[in-house]
Amino acid sequence: MKHIDISGIEIDKDSDAYQEVKGLTGGLTAKTMQAQTEVNIKNMQDMQAMNAENLAETMRIQREEAQRGQRLQTESNFMGAHSLDQQTSVLHAAAESMGQMGNVGGGDGMNPAGMMTGMMMGGAMGGQMAGMMNQIGQQVQNGMNTPPPMPNISFFVAVNGQQMGPFNMQQLQQLRQNGQLIAQSLVWKQGMSSWAAANTVPELASLFAPPVTGATPPPMP
Structure with missing residues (x-):
């Protein structure tokens, strides 16, 4: 025999050997596909977990920035109120001193020099009080006109x-x-x-x- 055409050879698909080989190869193919599917699912789960962590971190930073802005606004309002209290205390002390100046020179009678001095100081304090109220009003107005920070949408x-x-x-x-x-x-x-x-x-x-x-x-x- 010098030549054999193997293309003409047919496999007995009903034989036990063929069925056994077919079962083995089919099982390997199914296991390979299942393993690849499990790898793809795990990769997807890992990516979703990473994205969820990134989103949680982004939201945490946004919350901290918003809280920080609110604290700064509260501190600014507190400083304005404290400044008003301090200036009011100074003016109150000056008013008491002005009342005492009316009796400069002693005696129970009217002291013209003390009254003139008191009127001058009263006018000065009135101007200072008006300026102070305007300043506080401007600060309050600026605080009301300041818009909140824009939300960072992701x-x-x-x-x-x-x-x-x-x-x-x-x-x-x-x-x-x-x-x-x-x-x-x-x-x-x-x-x-x-x-x-x-x-x-x-x-x-x-x-x-x-x-x-x-x-x-x-x-x-």
């Missing part, structure tokens, strides 16, 4: 099937410019029940608004 973004983030608005703007964030990209932030397309989230609507073109003025009369 979103997670699904990029190429991977969960990325969290990103703040400035970072999301850069992703939008780079083409990594599109209108149909899925996003999520704390408080949302599920992932949603980016262009359906009100906070991100401005990222996908069409550019405003220059208005054409009407013809001149």
Whole structure:
């Protein structure tokens, strides 16, 4: 025999040996697929845990910054009230001294020199009191007009099937410019029940608004 065409050889698929080999190879394939699935699930769980830790840290920093701003505002108000108390005490002491000046020179009679001095000091204190009240009123008004710090909103973004983030608005703007964030990209932030397309989230609507073109003025009369 000089030549054998093995393509013409058929395997007896009903034999016990074939069934045994088929069972072994099928079991190995199933185990391989199961192991790969378990690895993918663990990687996903690890990534979700990392993202949850990052989000928790971001929220902690935001809470601390907000509390710090409130403490600074409270301390500023306290310092203003303390300054008012101190100035009031000084003016009260000066008023008592002014009352005593009316009796300069002794005796029970009226002292013109003391009265004139008291009137001059009274006018000076009145001007100082008015200036002090204006200053306190201005400080209170400035405190009322100071807006609270803007909230730092962070979103997670699904990029190429991977969960990325969290990103703040400035970072999301850069992703939008780079083409990594599109209108149909899925996003999520704390408080949302599920992932949603980016262009359906009100906070991100401005990222996908069409550019405003220059208005054409009407013809001149």
